[in-house]
Amino acid sequence: MENNFDTIVATATPIACSAVGIIRISGNRAYDIISTIFSHKIKPKMINYGYIIDNGNKIDEVIVLPFVAPHSYTGEDVIEIQTHGSPAVINTIIELILSKGARMAQRGEFTKRAFLNHRIDLSQAEAVIDIINSKSQKSAQNALSNLEGYLKNKILNLKNNLIELYSKIIASIDFPEDVAEVDTKTIVSICNDKILEINKILDNTKSHDFIRDGFNVCLIGKPNVGKSSLFNTLLNYSRAIVTPIEGTTRDTIKETINLNGYLINFVDTAGIRDKNVADLVEKIGIDNSIEAIKTSNIVLFLFENSINEIDENLLKCAEGKEKIFIQTKYDINKLNISNNAIQISSITGYGIEILKEKIFEIIKSFIPDDMGYTTNKRQQACLINAKLALENVINTSNFTDEPDLYAMDLKSSILALGEITGEVFTDTILDDIFSNFCIGK
Ligand SMILES: Nc1nc2c(ncn2[C@@H]2O[C@H](COP(=O)(O)OP(=O)(O)OP(=O)(O)O)[C@@H](O)[C@H]2O)c(=O)[nH]1
Ligand SMILES: [Mg+2]
Known part of the structure; x- marks a missing residue:
């Protein structure tokens, strides 16, 4: 090990009531410090059971895992203390360790040391x-x-x-x-x-961004076609308000789900109709819907019975985007649709699995097969x-x-x-x- 850093301490788990809390110490004084506060003699590379003691008082029953440099996460001597997950206990033990000469670790400092000690390179960090x-x-x-x-x-x-x-x-x-x-x-x-x-x-890199941030899939269509109902069905809970009143959704609503291991950001939009008949709020909603179409990767285009002029205009906004045509309310509109539309019912669940498969199929086409990084x-x-x-x-x-x-x-x-x-x-x-x-x- 080339570097000789001071000894740092921090919790590796959130400070909240939980089954176990983990405190980590790293640096060349890690063993000295644990030896002064642990009830038993520390056996390196072994699971040590005992108590953290301060001035003869037991603070908690713990397990101590001692790693010896360079065979540790940071490449330095590392002590991991598993305590009961009480914020009071964890804070007391950290205070005790600080009083023995360690200092609080900064953000990412354990991993930074792993890098500076040549355990990992920067891409691995x-x-x-x-x-x-x-x-x-x-x-x-x-x-x-x-x-x-x-x-x-x-x-x-x-x-x-x-x-x-x-x-x-x-x-x-x-x-x-x-x-x-x-x-x-x-x-x-x-x-x-x-x-x-x-x-x-x-x-x-586009695919890398998709994998990290998710695919944007927006639901568009005239008011009342069932966008919010489908949105809720896809999310599996009632996120958006659904009513028989046209123009119920006024703003875009974004929610994320995990589909077969990929993130999908579904965006419900305000139903689009002739701007001349819409009030001010609806007009803003329509503008937001158009913006959502621009930033989406896949557009779910919903219609009920047939596609009219308003739909055609809306489709123009989605030109160049991957689109899935969806005929809604199949439970009451059992029509034969020719343009490869998927027929669904958000009430009965009909066609929902087929729709998810179709979305997944498009997502897969965005990701090269050999992209494992x-x-x-x-x-x-x-x-x-x-x-x-x-x-x-x-x-x-x-x-x-x-x-x-x-x-x-x-x-x-x-x-x-x-x-x-x-x-x-x-x-x-x-x-x-x-x-x-x-x-x-
Ligand atoms: N029978 C039936 N009714 C549905 C279905 N999907 C939606 N509806 C009804 O259609 C009406 C409108 O549904 P919404 O989901 O609010 O429609 P929307 O497209 O979000 O409407 P806006 O927000 O106004 O643009 C509600 O009364 C729903 O209960 C369906 O699959 N079958
Ligand atoms: Mg809606």
Whole structure:
């Protein structure tokens, strides 16, 4: 272990009444501190049962798990204390540990230490926060594969090829007699290959955003067609007001569900009819509905019996969007519809499963089969910078074949990739990343 940080403490579980509370201590004084407050002699790498004691008074019956550096989450000596989950008990034990010389950990400081102690790279540290924040199985799975090094290995591969090329160019500049110059064609061809690889990752970023933030699916149609009823049926509870009065829904309502491991943000909208007959509130509602259509990935277009001129105008707003046509109130409107509409009834549940399958089918078409990882905005920005630098190399090759001119941009590209994995970092980058963590992680 290279770094010698002070000893930190925090709860790893929320301070709330619960079955168990976990307190973590990390740093080179972790063992000394636990030895002064635990009822028994600590056996490293064993499950230790006993009491936390302060001045001879028992504070709680606990289990202590001692990890020995470097085989711990942070790469340092780590003590985990499992207490009863009482906020009073947890706070008292933390106060006691602080009085023995530890200090409160900052947000994400345990994971930051894991990074600074080379236990994980920066993309893996970011995967930890992604797992904690993930709201769907799919985003948790992808974050887990990043934690296991999927993105890291992709980036390292890219970077190593560029480092090899950069080293050859530098060697040929420094030792022109001994090392042959790398010809421009080879340089351009390698840069082109790497740009393609980066593009492949960037092409998927839209899908990465979908997986992290969910797919927006909005329900549109004339007033009274049954949008809010379907919205409630899809959510499985009565979220939106339903009445037989046209124009019941005045504003857009957004709620999220988990469908087969993917997040879906359903948006119920105000029914759209001729603006001339709508009052001021309804007009604003209609504008909001149109806005919701713009930001949606899938549009559920609801109609009752047939599609008229108002519907046609509404459909124009959804041009270019994935659409599912839905004929509503099938229990009372058993008509044959030709345009591939799914017939549903929110009252009887008829057709709802088929509709969900259809939504899922479209979602799957947004996600490439081999996409077992995600990138975040910071990583995407680094990839774009790496790509721009490689494009500069290619542009430069059009008017010169001075190798040192290529070398500068190649180095920028390597550094940009290094920012993803954290070989290159600044305090600001680390602060930005770890301030998103919770205390105790
Ligand atoms: N029989 C039957 N009635 C339905 C069905 N779905 C909705 N309704 C009724 O149709 C009326 C309007 O339903 P809503 O869900 O409020 O319609 P909406 O499209 O949200 O209407 P606005 O908010 O005004 O745009 C209510 O009386 C519902 O009970 C259905 O599947 N079958
Ligand atoms: Mg409604």
